[in-house]
Amino acid sequence: MADSTHPNPGPPALLCDNVVKLFRRGRGLKKKVVRALDGASLTIPQGELFGLLGPNGAGKTTLVRCIATLLIPDSGTIRLFGHDVFTDSLFCRQRIGLLTSGERTLYWKLSARDNLRFFAALYGLHGRDRDRRIDYLLELLGLREVANERLERYSSGMKQKVSLARALLHDPDILLLDEPTLGLDPQFGRFIRQFIKEELNRKQGKTILLTTHYMDEADELCDRIAFINRGKIVATRTPAEFKREIPHKEILEVRCLGQPDTTGLKHLDGIEQVQADFRDGITTLRLVMPKAEKVLSEVIELLRPQVRLLGIDVKEPTLEDVFIYMTGTSLGADTKEEIQ
Amino acid sequence: MNRLRIWWSKLRHYAGAVWAENIKEWKLELTYKADFARGLIDPVVYLLPYLLYGVALVGGRSSENLQRLVGTSDIITFITLGYVFIGFLNMALWAMGFSLRKEQFYGTLESVFAAPVPRWVFTMGMSLHSILHQLLMIAVQIVFILAVFSIRINPLGLLPTLLVIALMLVALYGIGMFMASFTLIFKQGWLVSEALSSILMILTPIAYPLAVLPAFMQQAALFVPTTYGILTARHFLMGEKISFTLNDALLRLALLSLLWVAFGLLVFALIERQTRRAGTLSHY
Ligand SMILES: Nc1ncnc2c1ncn2[C@@H]1O[C@H](COP(=O)(O)OP(=O)(O)OP(=O)(O)O)[C@@H](O)[C@H]1O
Numbered sequence: 001m002a003d004s005t006h007p008n009p010g011p012p013a014l015l016c017d018n019v020v021k022l023f024r025r026g027r028g029l030k031k032k033v034v035r036a037l038d039g040a041s042l043t044i045p046q047g048e049l050f051g052l053l054g055p056n057g058a059g060k061t062t063l064v065r066c067i068a069t070l071l072i073p074d075s076g077t078i079r080l081f082g083h084d085v086f087t088d089s090l091f092c093r094q095r096i097g098l099l100t101s102g103e104r105t106l107y108w109k110l111s112a113r114d115n116l117r118f119f120a121a122l123y124g125l126h127g128r129d130r131d132r133r134i135d136y137l138l139e140l141l142g143l144r145e146v147a148n149e150r151l152e153r154y155s156s157g158m159k160q161k162v163s164l165a166r167a168l169l170h171d172p173d174i175l176l177l178d179e180p181t182l183g184l185d186p187q188f189g190r191f192i193r194q195f196i197k198e199e200l201n202r203k204q205g206k207t208i209l210l211t212t213h214y215m216d217e218a219d220e221l222c223d224r225i226a227f228i229n230r231g232k233i234v235a236t237r238t239p240a241e242f243k244r245e246i247p248h249k250e251i252l253e254v255r256c257l258g259q260p261d262t263t264g265l266k267h268l269d270g271i272e273q274v275q276a277d278f279r280d281g282i283t284t285l286r287l288v289m290p291k292a293e294k295v296l297s298e299v300i301e302l303l304r305p306q307v308r309l310l311g312i313d314v315k316e317p318t319l320e321d322v323f324i325y326m327t328g329t330s331l332g333a334d335t336k337e338e339i340q
Numbered sequence: 341m342n343r344l345r346i347w348w349s350k351l352r353h354y355a356g357a358v359w360a361e362n363i364k365e366w367k368l369e370l371t372y373k374a375d376f377a378r379g380l381i382d383p384v385v386y387l388l389p390y391l392l393y394g395v396a397l398v399g400g401r402s403s404e405n406l407q408r409l410v411g412t413s414d415i416i417t418f419i420t421l422g423y424v425f426i427g428f429l430n431m432a433l434w435a436m437g438f439s440l441r442k443e444q445f446y447g448t449l450e451s452v453f454a455a456p457v458p459r460w461v462f463t464m465g466m467s468l469h470s471i472l473h474q475l476l477m478i479a480v481q482i483v484f485i486l487a488v489f490s491i492r493i494n495p496l497g498l499l500p501t502l503l504v505i506a507l508m509l510v511a512l513y514g515i516g517m518f519m520a521s522f523t524l525i526f527k528q529g530w531l532v533s534e535a536l537s538s539i540l541m542i543l544t545p546i547a548y549p550l551a552v553l554p555a556f557m558q559q560a561a562l563f564v565p566t567t568y569g570i571l572t573a574r575h576f577l578m579g580e581k582i583s584f585t586l587n588d589a590l591l592r593l594a595l596l597s598l599l600w601v602a603f604g605l606l607v608f609a610l611i612e613r614q615t616r617r618a619g620t621l622s623h624y
């Protein structure tokens with residue numbers, strides 16, 4: 001397949017093979033070993049936008065930090081464009097753009113520009129090239145107006161943009177984005193998602209590893225997704241493939257004006273679950289069942305006398321449904337302390 | 341040719357990183373202007389009373405006893421020069437570890453360690469900043485002292501003194517790396533600094549001539565880089581008698597630099613790797 005952005009596929013952008021990372025905590029009798037990564041393996045070809053989806057404590061950040069050479073795994077190998085991250089770490093660091101989760105990864109007492117200047121120098125940029133690159137990124141991310149203000153005055157969304165600019169300074173080949181929209185208000189979240197997908201992946205052709213515990217984010221952005229749970233990669237598929245994993249289930253979504261009485265629906269043959277969400281005068285019903293077609297007319301008959309119907313849709317199961325189906329854990333769960 | 345170009349660009353990259361780290365430290369420091377000013381003036385406030393006390397005890401700034409011991413009698417210049425070197429020693433023992441601790445506290449240490457420069461480049465930027473800071477402090481101190489006392493030095497001695505100081509700073513960089521590694525593993529890394537600081541402080545003949553130390557301590561003092569700094573500086577600037585030649589001093593300092601830098605880099609590398617294994621790099 002000839003693809004204009006990657007004429008030469010070469011080695012995979014990232015290859016993790018059986019990565020194990022243990023954390024030892026406490027001393028003596030209270031000593032506890034946490035298996036943060038328990039043999040995680042994945043391969044990301046160049047140019048792919050790859051999502052790592054899993055609940056709190058699944059090991060996402062740990063894997064990112066191992067790849068970024070900030071942690072040394074207990075065993076397993078990690079190769080970046082064919083180079084081992086442990087033995088060839090300077091080379092690998094030069095090709096990685098890292099966006100770590102957590103807010104305080106920049107100097108809050110300095111301006112965006114001063115932060116970027118400092119990190120640019122660490123990545124080997126200097127002189128006019130450096131200034132041009134910084135101006136370009138500030139412009140691209142809509143930060144030019146505020147570039148000379150201290151970060152402590154920024155909102156967390158704007159700080160995240162600066163972090164993203166920092167990750168992009170040296171025009172890296174692969175981006176490691178750890179929960180890039182965590183804690184941002186929806187407007188910034190949307191901007192960052194769009195930026196990642198359209199600008200970075202589509203336009204600039206960058207390979208991206210993105211971690212998240214928001215299934216919508218993974219679904220919307222990623223070419224392929226790996227489910228991670230308790231330090232293991234459970235499965236890797238495209239979002240569409242994942243949704244076909246749950247057999248014999250469909251979701252009928254009905255939107256209507258007002259609030260209908262749903263007790264009748266629950267007694268219809270085949271309906272397993274009814275979720276109702278009432279917002280701004282509109283109710284959205286999600287009915288889970290093996291085959292939507294069979295009950296469609298009965299549902300309409302039941303609701304039509306009560307409310308005005310706005311739309312009816314047969315929906316695929318969400319990634320969250322699949323995640324629960326495959327792991328028995330919900331994405332909203334916190335698995336941090338259960339791991340041994 | 342190609343290899344030369346790679347070396348050149350690498351050198352430029354690292355030099356740029358050292359400089360950027362230095363600039364960044366200055367900018368951070370200058371966001372707290374009042375603290376900064378106090379940090380410059382405090383040392384003088386400590387030093388001046390001691391000088392006056394010394395003058396009162398001796399009954400003038402000239403001491404016959406000192407003359408007999410080291411061949412020069414001017415206690416003011418003698419102590420002031422010693423004090424300048426205390427500053428350097430303190431800097432090596434504290435500044436780099438403190439900067440690292442600060443990065444951990446800000447949460448920026450991982451961002452910095454994820455960048456494609458070796459650790460020694462980054463710490464060298466830190467020590468460049470602290471050396472410049474120290475020089476500024478020395479300048480301020482000298483201005484204040486000159487307002488009260490005159491300092492009598494031989495200007496011809498400045499050149500060899502600077503040479504010795506330059507070499508001494510290399511050795512102090514090694515000590516600084518060694519000390520800084522403790523801040524990476526111990527929450528109370530400063531305890532180690534404190535202990536080593538006390539030992540080195542006693543061994544370094546700042547306010548007293550080396551000759552007043554017991555014999556074994558005089559021997560031990562010869563392994564401390566600042567000893568040579570102080571003694572040769574005072575020798576060239578005010579005629580203190582020393583038991584070695586300039587060549588000896590430079591040779592021994594070069595050797596000490598080599599040892600301390602190798603030792604400092606090694607310990608730092610081992611400990612830094614250990615923190616990446618244990619996952620404690622970003623803990624503070
Ligand atoms: N430096 C560390 N020291 C000790 N334990 C750690 C360390 N970092 C992570 N862990 C533990 O390893 C496990 C995996 O954590 P990790 O941060 O990788 O999860 P995550 O998938 O990123 O979760 P989150 O959504 O909370 O960010 C957790 O049980 C966590 O408590």
Ligand SMILES: [Mg+2]
Nearest residue numbers: 060061062101
């Ligand atoms: Mg995480």
